[in-house]
Amino acid sequence: MSETHSPRPASGALTQTGGFLTGFTHTLQPYIGCRFGCDYCYVQESTVHRFHGGGLTWGEYVHPRTGIAEKLAVELARFEKRGTLDQVAIFMSSTTDPYQGAERRWGLTRACLEVLGERPPGLLVIQTRSPLVERDFDLIRTLGDRAWLSFTLETDLDEVRRTVTPHCPSVAQRLETLKVALAAGINVQVAVSPCLPFSSVETFGALLLEHGDRVVVDTYASGDGGGGKRTAKTAIPAAYAAQNWGDWRAEDQAQALYEWLRMQIGERAGWSQAGFTALARTVTEGTPCS
Numbered sequence: 001m002s003e004t005h006s007p008r009p010a011s012g013a014l015t016q017t018g019g020f021l022t023g024f025t026h027t028l029q030p031y032i033g034c035r036f037g038c039d040y041c042y043v044q045e046s047t048v049h050r051f052h053g054g055g056l057t058w059g060e061y062v063h064p065r066t067g068i069a070e071k072l073a074v075e076l077a078r079f080e081k082r083g084t085l086d087q088v089a090i091f092m093s094s095t096t097d098p099y100q101g102a103e104r105r106w107g108l109t110r111a112c113l114e115v116l117g118e119r120p121p122g123l124l125v126i127q128t129r130s131p132l133v134e135r136d137f138d139l140i141r142t143l144g145d146r147a148w149l150s151f152t153l154e155t156d157l158d159e160v161r162r163t164v165t166p167h168c169p170s171v172a173q174r175l176e177t178l179k180v181a182l183a184a185g186i187n188v189q190v191a192v193s194p195c196l197p198f199s200s201v202e203t204f205g206a207l208l209l210e211h212g213d214r215v216v217v218d219t220y221a222s223g224d225g226g227g228g229k230r231t232a233k234t235a236i237p238a239a240y241a242a243q244n245w246g247d248w249r250a251e252d253q254a255q256a257l258y259e260w261l262r263m264q265i266g267e268r269a270g271w272s273q274a275g276f277t278a279l280a281r282t283v284t285e286g287t288p289c290s
Ligand code: SF4
Pocket: 034, 035, 036, 037, 038, 040, 041, 042, 043, 094, 095, 096, 097, 129
């Protein structure tokens, strides 16, 4: 896979959000594009990719948004001046992984965290699947209960992970990062998103409970923002057919996992959009989130 790093100076940092992320007030994307290039990634069917991809295939490029931390500092100061900083709920990131390999070189995510540490918003959810996030646990911890690590683990079977997301960290690496995060006292949500074929409800479920404070289970049909239409255009249908994994639209296994988790941890297990936005609703609506 070729690689393109073409800096795109950030014109701003925070983007107002809604839709699937209703409850969060903003997203924060330190990069454009994502070298993890997951087969199922819905961003490849979005205007973000069409506008910035320059004809490259999704997964082939990542553009650092240079100067984003400086822009963020100005924007957070504005919220602080208005007295609304506590109502700001940020999701980092929804169209890129803030801890993909490029972060080692550019350090934009860490720079943003340093700024967020100086002016903490009501909530920061860091969405990643990369063990590189461990590097920043010191900064994340300083945000206390205002920060959550939402860490993707779609299956407990590494051969499944390898088929659908060959450029992503292994299951074992991710479990290790989750352990380190919990030991560091960081709030951890495990995102089974999208739920891929897994061993068994009890085995995967127990692993999830051991490695997170909360769990969100999502599917292509419920979570791709188009009722599965976006996923239908990706390599997923062909991959499921080739692997004899059954109907990629089916939600029964994911539902069974969710219901089992719900029995164990109640409200700390969430489904799709409601699960992802539960934390944000505690900030923007004052809804208690156990
Ligand atoms: S890590 Fe996230 S943003 Fe990156 S390709 Fe995979 S699903 Fe898309």
